[in-house]
Amino acid sequence: xxxxxxxxxxxxxxxxxxxxxxxxxxxxxxxxxxxxxxxxxxxxxxxxxxxxxxxxxxxxxxxxxxxxxxxxxxxxxxxxxxxxxxxxxxxxxxxxxxxxxxxxxxxxxxx
Amino acid sequence: xxxxxxxxxxxxxxxxxxxxxxxxxxxxxxxxxxxxxxxxxxxxxxxxxxxxxxxxxxxxxxxxxxxxxxxxxxxxxxxxxxxxxxxxxxxxxxxxxxxxxxxxxxxxxxxx
Numbered sequence: 001x002x003x004x005x006x007x008x009x010x011x012x013x014x015x016x017x018x019x020x021x022x023x024x025x026x027x028x029x030x031x032x033x034x035x036x037x038x039x040x041x042x043x044x045x046x047x048x049x050x051x052x053x054x055x056x057x058x059x060x061x062x063x064x065x066x067x068x069x070x071x072x073x074x075x076x077x078x079x080x081x082x083x084x085x086x087x088x089x090x091x092x093x094x095x096x097x098x099x100x101x102x103x104x105x106x107x108x109x110x111x
Numbered sequence: 112x113x114x115x116x117x118x119x120x121x122x123x124x125x126x127x128x129x130x131x132x133x134x135x136x137x138x139x140x141x142x143x144x145x146x147x148x149x150x151x152x153x154x155x156x157x158x159x160x161x162x163x164x165x166x167x168x169x170x171x172x173x174x175x176x177x178x179x180x181x182x183x184x185x186x187x188x189x190x191x192x193x194x195x196x197x198x199x200x201x202x203x204x205x206x207x208x209x210x211x212x213x214x215x216x217x218x219x220x221x222x223x
Contacts, residue, residue, distance in 0.1 A: 004153065033211050042117075042201055042214035043154075088153070090212075097142070097161065097208035098169070101153035 006089055006102030014110050019076040021105040023089035031092040032072040033099065034063050038085050046087075047074070079109050113138050115215035117202050122220045124189070124196070132187045132218045134202030141207050143185035147171060148199040148217075157200075160185055161208055189220060197222045 006023045013019055023032070031050055035043035047056050049065035049072060056063055062075045072089055086104040115136045124130045136143065142161050146154040156169030160179040174193025179185055185204075189196045199219050203212040 031209075031211075035214075040199075040217070040219070042115075042216045045211055045213060048211040090154075092209075097159055097167075098156060099212060101146075103151065103153045 004089065004091060004100045004102045006105055008105055009103070010106040010108070012108045012110060013079055015079060015081060017079055019079055019107060020073065021087060022071060022073045023091070023102045024071045025091055025100070027093055028069045029091035030069070030094040032063070032065050033090040034072070034074050035088045035090065036085050037088060043088055081109050081111055083107060084109050115202060115204055115213060117215040117218050119218060120216065122218055124220065124222050126222055127191045129188055129190050130220065132189065132200055132220070134185045134187065134215060135183055136204045137183060138204055138213065140204035141182070142205045143179065144203040144212060145177065145185070145187045146201045146203065148201055154201065157187065196220055
């Protein structure tokens with residue numbers, strides 16, 4: 001079946017540092033989504049990507065749809081304490097209704 | 112405010128009981144979804160509905176049932192046949208199956 005590997009699984013960073021995380025798939029995706037989830041809450045959509053090579057920003061967040069269509073990257077610049085949480089990627093293949101979700105990157109920011 | 116609501120936030124159930132989780136959306140979305148989230152795992156799809164009165168099983172539908180009688184509502188029933196029901200349940204909706212999904216706040220179900 002389809003697999004989605006997300007890395008790193010967790011990371012501790014200092015406030016003000018930049019953060020990078022990525023997802024890789026065994027299948028070609030036509031859509032990539034990035035979410036943030038706080039403990040005990042539902043995921044919140046951060047960025048949606050629909051074209052290979054697409055680079056999209058949302059404030060301090062920037063995400064890219066990989067050229068191979070099998071990967072995506074999320075960068076957070078100048079991290080702040082409220083960036084703490086779990087970041088999920090999700091991908092969808094053409095012609096399907098289903099999104100495949102990564103297992104998440106747990107981010108902790110040290111003030 | 113447009114959004115997705117789930118109730119209750121916390122639910123406790125005795126073994127052998129059925130329980131129904133509510134999901135309502137006022138986004139005028141056609142598609143709705145139910146996911147299960149367990150620690151350290153990605154979200155797993157339970158059921159999916161593209162339009163009213165139509166729904167399909169996801170990857171882990173055994174022990175669950177749904178209905179879609181209204182566009183706004185997609186309740187999930189966790190039956191006694193579900194062997195390990197304790198989990199965090201998330202409802203989502205999208206304009207249609209090709210669009211991004213938006214999630215509700217979740218319901219944490221604990222079986223005692």
